[in-house]
Amino acid sequence: MTGSGKTLIINTGSSSLKFRLYENERILIDGEIEGIKDGYSNATKNVIERIKKYNIKTINKIVYRIVHGGKMKSPSILTPKLMRKIKSLAPLAPLHMLPVIKVIEALKIIDAKEIICFDTSFHLTIPELAKRYAIPVEIADKNGIEKYGFHGLAHEWMFREIERRTGEKYSKVISCQLGNGVSICAIKDGKSIDTSMGFTPLEGLMMGTRSGDIDPAIIGYLSIKGKSVSEVMSMLENESGFKGITGISDVREIIKMKRNGNKRAKIALEMFAYRVKKYIGAYAAALGGVDLIVLGGGVSRAGEIREKILSDIEYLGVELDANKISSPSPVKISKGDVDVWVIESDEQEIMFEMTRKI
16 A cells, blocks of 8 residues: 655654655655754744755645544544644643644644544553552543553554564564653553553653652652642653753763763663663563563663663573674664564654555
8 A cells, every 4th residue: 555645744752853754655855853942833844944945835644643642543633623632631741742732733834634643542452450540440530540651653663663574473572662751562462561651651761851650659748848749740750860860861971971980870871771671571571471672762772771771681581692782773682582673663654654544
């Protein structure tokens, strides 16, 4: 099945904007704007200017990645009703939702069919025992509080791309998306059965600026000490994780700091690897074993991070290939019973594949 006409893929991150323009299945433009703070309207103008340089006058479809879609399925045609729903979910993932809303509004000047791909959709298969929180059922159900999970597009693309490359079908997969945002997913027979992020993207692993799992009583304790709930939540979202430990969120810089003897950088990297390793162990238990571990995202490019995460889990059948541990992705870095791959996720490609028929 081929694409139809020109399709613009928009993948808005918390500080970046990836865009790709397809003509049928051919990529015409593939770009990324990084280091964005509040200037998403300007970034969108930049995208439009890039398109104009190619003398492209008509775009048939615009496909947006939306981090939080609740229980909505992908792909979905963007309507005013759906847009209102997306805006209502924005407080649950503000780092991503607010920027993409700005981008959608800025791109209204293009007359094209608008389609949404939700990061949460892949996780709709998570069973109730894994998605329900142990809080009063009436409160949870009334307020829609449950595990939604995120990075679904990345997790689905990574393991399916490994299957395409190897010709294998993997029944028990642990997918690790290790970027500025970090999540791990347990995939059984192609379906998500658990994932580290939860009701919001704040749950789970420590990340660039997000704390990940903490004792929830810390929020109440800091409130008693004089901080407002909004101040504490802002701290957990924007000033924690790698940034909270080292003062910066860029893992590349933190690795350099560690090599120069910085103790905070060293403990931050050790904390991160330890927590990823714990989740791998937990999901191996949930899956009843593991056939494939796949690492993606910018953090996974560092050989020493790969080694820290995957060392001392030989009991799972993981045996690292020392000659491949630091090789550029895509690469298989194992030689044991469990296949371990490092590959760059391509959310734009899976968004294109999902929307070809629309």
